Every structure is written in structure tokens, then in C-alpha cells.
Amino acid sequence: MKALCWQGKNSVSVEQVPDPTILDPKDAVIKITSTAICGSDLHLYDGYQPTMKKGDILGHENMGEVVEIGKSVKNLKVGDRVVVPFVIACGHCFFCQKGLFSCCDTTNPNAEIARKAMGHSPAGLFGFSHMLGGFSGGQAQFLRVPYADVGPIKIEDDSLRDEQVLFLSDIFPTGYMAAENCDIESGDTVAIWGAGPVGQFAVKSAQMLGAERVIVIDNVLERLALAASASHAETINFDKDDVYDRLMEMTKGRGPDRCIDAVGCEAHPGATVDGVIDAVKTTTGLATDRVHVLRQAIMACRKAGSISIPGVYVGAGDKIPIGAMMNKGLTIKTGQTHMQAYMRPLLKKIQDGEIDPSFIVTHPMPLDDAPKGYEMFKNKTDNCIKVVLKPNS
Numbered sequence: 001m002k003a004l005c006w007q008g009k010n011s012v013s014v015e016q017v018p019d020p021t022i023l024d025p026k027d028a029v030i031k032i033t034s035t036a037i038c039g040s041d042l043h044l045y046d047g048y049q050p051t052m053k054k055g056d057i058l059g060h061e062n063m064g065e066v067v068e069i070g071k072s073v074k075n076l077k078v079g080d081r082v083v084v085p086f087v088i089a090c091g092h093c094f095f096c097q098k099g100l101f102s103c104c105d106t107t108n109p110n111a112e113i114a115r116k117a118m119g120h121s122p123a124g125l126f127g128f129s130h131m132l133g134g135f136s137g138g139q140a141q142f143l144r145v146p147y148a149d150v151g152p153i154k155i156e157d158d159s160l161r162d163e164q165v166l167f168l169s170d171i172f173p174t175g176y177m178a179a180e181n182c183d184i185e186s187g188d189t190v191a192i193w194g195a196g197p198v199g200q201f202a203v204k205s206a207q208m209l210g211a212e213r214v215i216v217i218d219n220v221l222e223r224l225a226l227a228a229s230a231s232h233a234e235t236i237n238f239d240k241d242d243v244y245d246r247l248m249e250m251t252k253g254r255g256p257d258r259c260i261d262a263v264g265c266e267a268h269p270g271a272t273v274d275g276v277i278d279a280v281k282t283t284t285g286l287a288t289d290r291v292h293v294l295r296q297a298i299m300a301c302r303k304a305g306s307i308s309i310p311g312v313y314v315g316a317g318d319k320i321p322i323g324a325m326m327n328k329g330l331t332i333k334t335g336q337t338h339m340q341a342y343m344r345p346l347l348k349k350i351q352d353g354e355i356d357p358s359f360i361v362t363h364p365m366p367l368d369d370a371p372k373g374y375e376m377f378k379n380k381t382d383n384c385i386k387v388v389l390k391p392n393s
């Protein structure tokens with residue numbers, strides 16, 4: 001089959017590779033109809049995520065048709081149309097039983113590497129480095145799905161197009177859990193750093209959860225324009241305005257009640273002093289993550305407010321203003337999304353017409369054009385906000 005393979009920093013290519021097969025009785029194989037490029041794929045592309053190997057197949061936002069199932073798979077049959085979550089979970093361990101699927105204890109075969117880096121291993125993820133399982137991703141014609149009874153959800157309503165349900169695989173639940181994690185109360189003002197795809201879904205989710213005002217911070221004009229047009233969000237362009245000063249103006253000095261860092265480890269800090277130090281430290285290996293957005297959120301958030309971090313961080317960052325965090329009484333919640341807990345309730349919101357996630361798609365493309373898609377998405381050219389690849393059409 002054809003697959004998009006990681007070749008090294010800033011290099012991907014479409015290659016012929018062997019088709020995936022059933023390796024365990026709990027596996028299924030899916031023929032991919034749609035797969036998206038995610039902002040977190042860019043951390044792999046940029047070489048930020050450790051333990052990538054040449055030839056690894058990327059892609060964790062996948063859907064398609066079941067073409068083969070292992071002997072013990074009960075919930076799926078050949079021909080089913082499914083969306084596959086990016087988190088691989090067993091459904092039985094201590095964490096899965098509590099609904100904390102991204103903390104699953106059993107699905108990362110390379111847990112020891114992750115334990116050394118993080119103290120404990122999170123769940124295995126599709127297409128996301130060897131430290132997180134070394135599972136092949138779905139930017140390919142076919143995908144092996146382990147624990148197939150636990151992850152994929154069936155889409156039985158044929159009137160829903162792929163683009164309406166595909167983002168149940170990651171960015172819609174991720175935006176939703178990000179909003180839930182900052183305990184929004186009705187009437188709150190929510191500030192969201194990063195108007196990329198997760199940020200856009202965080203805006204819509206914050207509104208569903210009762211936010212009165214949502215303020216989005218970015219410097220990519222078409223992203224700010226989309227947040228304003230698709231969700232009536234207020235916007236701050238950090239190239240034009242000082243973010244802290246502007247947020248204080250907009251909230252009469254109190255600060256936003258809730259803050260969401262939908263940027264993560266590759267923040268573009270503009271010309272700030274801490275941003276320059278981060279750049280030097282990450283380039284020389286003294287730190288791995290640029291935590292500019294998190295620092296800014298801690299400083300701007302109102303006293304006793306809360307901060308949610310869906311943005312991906314990979315290692316260590318420094319100069320986090322812990323004094324401000326403690327003295328202001330902030331609550332911080334983070335985490336990879338507990339996907340399996342969100343997919344069905346959010347599918348219902350799509351079916352009920354509360355949201356149509358296809359608003360985010362700007363660039364549908366064949367798989368062969370995926371390298372071009374990565375470049376456009378990374379460099380934000382041609383107003384590219386979200387690329388959807390079609391490997392089998």
C-alpha cells in the first residue's frame with residue numbers, strides 16, 4: 001500500500017510499504033477513506049518529538065471501512081464505517097475503568113522508555129513515536145487498529161459526510177475536553193491561545209459549556225478570521241498588541257476567568273525576552289519545550305481562575321511563574337484526551353445539528369500530495385487551516 005512516511009526533520013514522503021495484517025485477535029484492519037494532518041503531527045515533522053524512526057507512518061486522525069477483523073473482535077464487522085480515536089486503550093485496566101483512557105496502562109509496548117522520560121507511561125497512540133508505542137498511523141491506504149472493540153465508533157448515518165465526523169478522531173473531543181478541563185461557569189470569559197484546529201473546536205466547546213465571551217489569540221490572520229466568522233469570537237493578534245495588556249483592557253483589569261493553552265511546545269513568542277531565551281535553550285538542548293504561552297496564561301488569568309492545557313508538550317520547559325500560579329490560586333488541568341469517553345456524546349451533538357465540524361476543512365487532497373500538505377500547513381500558506389487526505393480515492 002501507499003503510506004506517508006517520516007524521513008527525518010522536516011522531511012516526509014509517500015512510499016510503498018507492506019499492507020498491515022491482523023497481529024492479535026483483538027485487531028481490526030481499516031481501509032482509510034479520510035485522514036487528517038494534525039497540529040501535533042507538526043511536532044513530529046519539526047523533529048520535536050523524540051524516538052521517531054525513519055520510515056514511521058504518521059497519522060492519528062483516521063476513519064474508514066473495516067476490511068478484516070481478528071477472532072475475538074465482537075463490536076465490529078467487515079463493512080462497518082468507523083472513526084478511530086488517536087488513543088489506543090484496552091478498556092479493562094485501572095485507568096480505562098475510570099474512563100481515563102489516555103492513561104491506559106496496557107497499550108504501550110514501549111512503556112519502559114516512556115516511564116524513564118515521564119515517570120509513568122501514557123496510552124499508546126497511533127503514529128506518534130516509539131516512546132508512545134511505535135504504532136503505525138493512518139496517513140496510508142490501510143491501518144491496523146489494536147483493541148478494535150474499545151476504540152472505533154460506528155457511523156451508521158450515511159447522510160453524514162466524512163468531513164463531518166472525521167474530527168471525532170481527535171480535535172473535536174480534544175477541544176471539548178480542553179474546555180471542560182477549565183470548569184467554565186455560565187457568564188465566564190474564556191481566553192484561548194492558538195486558533196488552529198484544536199483552538200477552533202475549543203471556542204465552540206467553550207460556548208456550548210456556557211462561556212459568554214471567548215477571546216482568541218494568534219497571529220495567523222485567516223485563523224483569527226475563522227474564529228470570528230464561524231464562532232463570533234473576539235480576537236487578539238499578538239503581532240499587533242501586547243497580549244497581557246489587551247486582555248486586561250478587555251476584562252476591565254480582572255483577567256479572563258478561564259485560559260486554554262492550545263499551542264503547546266512550539267510557541268511563537270514574537271519579540272518577547274522569555275521567547276528569545278527559550279529559543280536559545282531549545283536550540284542548544286538546555287530545554288525541550290517553549291513554554292511562552294503557558295507563562296502568559298498564568299500571568300493573565302484572573303485570581304482563582306483555571307488554566308487548561310490541551311497543547312502538546314514533550315519534555316521540559318523552564319521559568320514557569322509558579323509564584324504567580326500559587327499566590328493567585330490558579331487551577332491547572334492538562335492531558336491527552338480521554339477519547340473513548342467523548343466520541344459518542346459528541347457524535348450525538350453532530351447528529352442533533354449543534355455543530356458541523358466540517359467548517360474547519362480548507363484543503364482536501366490525495367495522499368500523494370501529503371508532503372505538500374505538511375509544508376503548507378506548517379508554513380500556513382494558501383490560507384491552510386486543515387488538510388484532509390483521501391488515500392483511496
Ligand SMILES: [Zn+2]
Nearest residue numbers: 038040061170
Ligand atoms: Zn491530532
Ligand SMILES: [Zn+2]
Nearest residue numbers: 090093096104
Ligand atoms: Zn486500559
